[in-house]
Amino acid sequence: xxxxKKLKEKISHQTESVxxxxxxxxxxxxxxxxxxxxxxxxxYRKVDEEFFEELEEILIQADVGVQTVMELVDELKLExxxxxLEDSESLKPLIxxxxxxLLHSTAGNQQLNMASDGLTVILFxxxxxxxxxxxxxxxxxxxxxxxxxVMLAAGDTFRAGAIEQLEIWGERAGVDVTKHQAGSDPAAVxxxxxxxTRKRDIDVLLCDTAGRLQNKVNLMQELNKIYRVIQRExxxxxxxxxxxxxxxxxxxxxxxxxxxxEATGITGIVLTKLDGTAKGGIVIAISNELGIPVKFVGLxxxxxxxxxxxxxQYVYALFSELFEERENQQQSEQ
Ligand SMILES: Nc1nc2c(ncn2[C@@H]2O[C@H](COP(=O)(O)OP(=O)(O)OP(=O)(O)O)[C@@H](O)[C@H]2O)c(=O)[nH]1
Numbered sequence: 001x002x003x004x005k006k007l008k009e010k011i012s013h014q015t016e017s018v019x020x021x022x023x024x025x026x027x028x029x030x031x032x033x034x035x036x037x038x039x040x041x042x043x044y045r046k047v048d049e050e051f052f053e054e055l056e057e058i059l060i061q062a063d064v065g066v067q068t069v070m071e072l073v074d075e076l077k078l079e080x081x082x083x084x085l086e087d088s089e090s091l092k093p094l095i096x097x098x099x100x101x102l103l104h105s106t107a108g109n110q111q112l113n114m115a116s117d118g119l120t121v122i123l124f125x126x127x128x129x130x131x132x133x134x135x136x137x138x139x140x141x142x143x144x145x146x147x148x149x150v151m152l153a154a155g156d157t158f159r160a161g162a163i164e165q166l167e168i169w170g171e172r173a174g175v176d177v178t179k180h181q182a183g184s185d186p187a188a189v190x191x192x193x194x195x196x197t198r199k200r201d202i203d204v205l206l207c208d209t210a211g212r213l214q215n216k217v218n219l220m221q222e223l224n225k226i227y228r229v230i231q232r233e234x235x236x237x238x239x240x241x242x243x244x245x246x247x248x249x250x251x252x253x254x255x256x257x258x259x260x261x262e263a264t265g266i267t268g269i270v271l272t273k274l275d276g277t278a279k280g281g282i283v284i285a286i287s288n289e290l291g292i293p294v295k296f297v298g299l300x301x302x303x304x305x306x307x308x309x310x311x312x313q314y315v316y317a318l319f320s321e322l323f324e325e326r327e328n329q330q331q332s333e334q
Contacts, residue, residue: 007020007096008320010312021307022317025299029280033062034322037092044088051088052077055095062278065285072098096319102288103311109310111292113239113267119197119235120204121230123271125223125260126244127211128159131272131298135244136206137169144173148203153193154179155186155226158210166208172303173304176200186210187225194233207238220263227264242295244270247279247287257290261332271309272298283314 002285003291011019023030036058044051059069075098085091122139126132133156140150152170154177156162165180170177178193190207197205209226212219230237233283243266245253253271260266269290274280274297287294294309307313 007100007312007316011310011316014037014310014313018307019297019313019316021305022310022313023320024168024313025275025297025305026280026317027308028275028278029062030318030321031280032278033058033318036061037095037322041088045258046086047080047088047091058280061072061283062281064281066291068102068285068288069289071132072102075163092322096315099284099318101317102284103314110268110295111298112295114204115234115236115239116133119194119202119234119237119238121194122204122236122242123207123209123226123230123266124268125209125242127256130244130249130256132156132208132211132244133162133165133297134301135270135272135296135306136166136208136240137173138303139296140169140173140175140206141303142306143204143306144175149201150175150204150206150229151193151197151200151202152177153190153205153207155189156208156210157182157184157186157189158212162208162210167242169310185225186222187229190226191229191233194230216259216263216298219260223264240267240295242268242270244272247271247274247280247282247298248281250277250279253282253286254290257286257292261290261292266292268293268295270294270296270298270306275299275305280318283309 040054040058056069056073058068059072072307076094077095080091085094124132124136134151140152142319143150151165152175154163154166157180160182167177167179178189180189187211188243193205209223228330241264243257243260245256257269269286269292271283271286271294283294297309299305299307
């Protein structure tokens with residue numbers, strides 16, 4: 001069975017709408033990526049050093065990350081040699097396979113860690129403008145659809161407008177928001193929110209925080225205080241600390257991830273605005289080079305555009321047209 005068919009089979013257990021979302025959300029990346037790879041394949045019948053160099057270039061341009069690209073291409077070269085693959089066409093399934101392999105081996109556990117009993121607390125960190133508030137709103141909607149009772153805590157008391165913005169998302173998702181006045185202590189907001197969850201039998205508490213990267217010491221102190229409050233109230237919490245990163249910022253996302261990871265232990269990444277970039281290869285670079293799993297991706301602005309990250313769906317969305325087109329072409333030539 002061709003790799004493409006295997007991939008298709010693997011994702012067939014999911015609903016078509018998820019496949020469609022990934023395809024639509026990754027259309028910019030696919031368009032530039034697929035076009036370049038198609039062009040490469042048509043120019044090189046036989047693979048040689050130059051072919052691999054050009055492939056490296058394409059992957060780096062898609063923000064896959066230099067270190068990851070080197071690893072990937074070295075493995076491809078070795079595997080091509082081992083399997084005695086010489087024509088470029090036969091290398092294509094191998095490229096896809098390596099992408100999936102890499103994502104599986106480095107991405108770690110993509111499932112959200114939820115409390116086995118009682119309240120699950122999820123902390124969101126990240127700089128302003130990355131889509132943190134939007135992500136919290138989308139996630140509230142997702143949990144609500146799963147039948148869970150959700151509450152939001154307006155822990156970004158620093159940025160003007162952040163509390164109101166969270167309230168708007170709370171309304172949209174139909175969930176309550178615990179808030180204090182702007183400028184108040186974020187740890188106190190989160191403490192109050194935890195007390196409120198007890199009265200209202202809440203399953204999941206999603207906590208916003210301020211993203212003041214300019215001052216790492218402040219950031220650390222603030223987050224540590226929040227942690228202490230949460231841990232004292234709910235043993236084992238927070239169950240997740242999710243770093244929200246904007247895919248369109250490319251390499252900037254890396255430095256943010258490094259700083260936040262030093263300031264606090266990140267358990268997962270939410271990569272937003274993947275639909276807004278042609279450089280969607282950043283997912284691979286982030287999971288491979290930072291060793292932190294990408295747990296969710298933002299594929300659009302609507303409430304249901306936040307999707308659990310799925311390596312197969314991602315690779316299928318990037319490569320399916322390329323495969324389908326080529327397979328159809330080959331069939332019509334036969
Ligand atoms: N296309 C697209 N837009 C997104 C996505 N996620 C967020 N956005 C948009 O990004 C913009 C910023 O998002 P916000 O959540 O308002 O960001 P913010 O409030 O500055 O973020 P924080 O300060 O991090 O809370 C908004 O216009 C969102 O609609 C996504 O996955 N795709």
